[in-house]
Amino acid sequence: MEQKFKRQLAAIVFTDIVGYTHLMHINENHALLLRSRHRSILLALHEKYGGEVLQFFGDGTLSIFHSSVNAVECAVEMQIEFKKDPEVPVRIGIHVGDISYDGTDAFGDGLNVAARIEPICEPGGVFISERVFEDIRNHSWLQAVHVGNYQLKNIAGDTPLFGISSKDMALPVVRNPRIPPSQHVRPQPNQPANAFQSPYEHEGKSKSVAALLSILLGLWGVQRFYLGKRIQGILNFGAFFLSLALVIEERFPWFLVALAILSVIEGVLFFVMPQGEFDAKYNSGRTTTVKEKKAMKAEEKKRNAEPAQARKSRGNLIIKDAFIAYKAGNYEMARKYFEDALQYDYNDPRTHFMLACCHSIGHDAKQAYFHLASAVDFGFQEFEEIYHNEALTWLRALPDFDAFVANGYRQVAYLNTPKPDLLESKSYYDATVLDRIADLGELLERGVISREDFESQKKGLLGHG
Numbered sequence: 001m002e003q004k005f006k007r008q009l010a011a012i013v014f015t016d017i018v019g020y021t022h023l024m025h026i027n028e029n030h031a032l033l034l035r036s037r038h039r040s041i042l043l044a045l046h047e048k049y050g051g052e053v054l055q056f057f058g059d060g061t062l063s064i065f066h067s068s069v070n071a072v073e074c075a076v077e078m079q080i081e082f083k084k085d086p087e088v089p090v091r092i093g094i095h096v097g098d099i100s101y102d103g104t105d106a107f108g109d110g111l112n113v114a115a116r117i118e119p120i121c122e123p124g125g126v127f128i129s130e131r132v133f134e135d136i137r138n139h140s141w142l143q144a145v146h147v148g149n150y151q152l153k154n155i156a157g158d159t160p161l162f163g164i165s166s167k168d169m170a171l172p173v174v175r176n177p178r179i180p181p182s183q184h185v186r187p188q189p190n191q192p193a194n195a196f197q198s199p200y201e202h203e204g205k206s207k208s209v210a211a212l213l214s215i216l217l218g219l220w221g222v223q224r225f226y227l228g229k230r231i232q233g234i235l236n237f238g239a240f241f242l243s244l245a246l247v248i249e250e251r252f253p254w255f256l257v258a259l260a261i262l263s264v265i266e267g268v269l270f271f272v273m274p275q276g277e278f279d280a281k282y283n284s285g286r287t288t289t290v291k292e293k294k295a296m297k298a299e300e301k302k303r304n305a306e307p308a309q310a311r312k313s314r315g316n317l318i319i320k321d322a323f324i325a326y327k328a329g330n331y332e333m334a335r336k337y338f339e340d341a342l343q344y345d346y347n348d349p350r351t352h353f354m355l356a357c358c359h360s361i362g363h364d365a366k367q368a369y370f371h372l373a374s375a376v377d378f379g380f381q382e383f384e385e386i387y388h389n390e391a392l393t394w395l396r397a398l399p400d401f402d403a404f405v406a407n408g409y410r411q412v413a414y415l416n417t418p419k420p421d422l423l424e425s426k427s428y429y430d431a432t433v434l435d436r437i438a439d440l441g442e443l444l445e446r447g448v449i450s451r452e453d454f455e456s457q458k459k460g461l462l463g464h465g
Contacts, residue, residue, distance in 0.1 A: 007100045010064035011071035011132065012110050013051070014118035015042065015078075018089040020059035021314050034088045035059055041081045041088075049074035054106050057340035058318045060118075062106060068096055068135035072142055075126045076167050083124060093118030095129040105339075116152035117161060125163055125170035133162045147172050207278040211270035218263020219256075223270075227282050315344025319351065326354065331361050346453070349380035357391035368395045369404060376409040377457065 017038055023031040039056065046053055046063060049070045055062040065071035075092045082088040095117055097110015113129060121127035128136075128144065136142045143165045149158040163171045205227055213223035221236025243256040270278070322337030335358035341351050352375035359368035372386070372395070386392060395401060404410070437458055444454045 006102065007098060007108070008064075009097070010066060010099055010110070011068045011094060011096050011135075012099055012114040013061075013063045013065065013071050013075060014093045014114050015061045015063075016091050016118055017059040018091060018123040021317060024317055030086075034086065037086065038082070038088050038090060041078055045074050045078050045081070049077075054101055055340075056336065057343075058314065058321065058337075062111070064099060064101075068094070068132045069139060069142070072126065072128065072132065072136050072139075072164060076142070076164060076169060079124055079126060079169060080167060089123040091118050091121040091123055092126045093121050093128075094126065094132050096131040096135065113152065113155060113159070116155060116159075120150060120161065122163070122170040122172050125172075128162050128164065130160045130162070142166050145171065205278075205282045207270050207273055207282075210278075210282075211267045214267035214270060215264050218266060219260055223263075223266070315341045315348075318344070322354065326358070331358050334358055335362070347378045349375045349378040352378060353380050353382075353385075356395070357389060360392045360395040363394060365395065365398060368392075373404075373409050374457075 015038070017034060020031060020035065023034070038059070039061070042061060042063075043053065045051075049065065050067070051063050051065045051071065051074055053061060053063045065074070071094050075094060079090065079092065082090050093114050093116075095110055095114035097108065097113055099106055099108040099111050117127050117129060127147065133144050136144065144162040145165050147161050147163045149160050151157075152159050163169065165171060210223050210227055213226055217223070218236075219240050221233040221240070224230075224233035224236055239259060240256075243259055247256050318337055318341040322334045322341060325331075325337060326334035335355060338351050338355045338358065341348070342355075345351070352371040356368045356370075356372035356375060359365075359371065372392075387396070440454050440457055444451065
């Protein structure tokens, strides 16, 4: 029976071992040891905190929690364990959002945000989104600091990110090209998240200017106009003329004095107010200079522009894991690895062929046909292996296999018998073809295939290509 995607709101957690690909090249045994340690600690602590691991992919994981607090507590305890010998350098990113999952595939806006946060995280740290921060800000021991606003790939607007500062979690060094490296600083754990102040100068409203305006010209409410509080400024201006009129009429002269004293007090409060709190109230959060924004965007672009050769190498490592699991008879694990490898090279015919083998062993005709057809479409020409590979024995025995081969290794799009009222018919194509088109649509939505690939394969399925 076909599984349906289950959509839910959850705390989404991504983890990834830092430098795993390089380590595999220089010391494969140690790399495999760290990955095994990573997974064993993760599974044990997810069970403790009520988390559910949805996917393992190479050296990374995707999991969900029903509670943001549980997710962050679990992440912190994992990092504490990972720092013990042998140390496993891990990044962890957490976001709260929608995720859809059917037991194999996962997608959704919440997943995309969490996936973008994890690579930004410092090794040994836990980075969270603003939504997660709001859930944990009153926690008794979980503390976080603001580490910057980031332009995440395919995510509209700047995204404020926070780093967990409890239990000696790793935090980023704030770098400024205008000061020497010896003066670079880290956010302090005892600072509230909205009080983090970088060495970059601030654009926007200045609290020093606001304080001076309040002390010197506060009677007229000039500081309120400066801070964009026009209504309050007009009321303040009106209060001044009202008090001045009362003084002229020799009634309530203390009203003007009280107004002056309040202005001075407000100015003093501006002076002592933490910069982060001032920015949160009057600058829509921590502001950045134009140069800082350009530097952040350049860094993000560099991070997201992973060289093609590096992606291919990473995919090859996952495929290696897949073949190890396949030869060991763990076909379900092998299937997951091969599916992960498609994210790095979706057009690889051998990967599609091996997925067809895994699905044939699992007696899933729809997916077996889909990947076998994809393998041929992408250039697989070892047709003798299709007829002799033992893994495909079950698939070859199906009644429609010969028709599949005769149709150029594509499933035939059969028309249903017309009904008197054609509007009552839900579909005129074989359901398996529509299922394959739906699968392609999901891959398109997840960004695994391009729009061009989707249209091309869709035309082929419908017999238009």
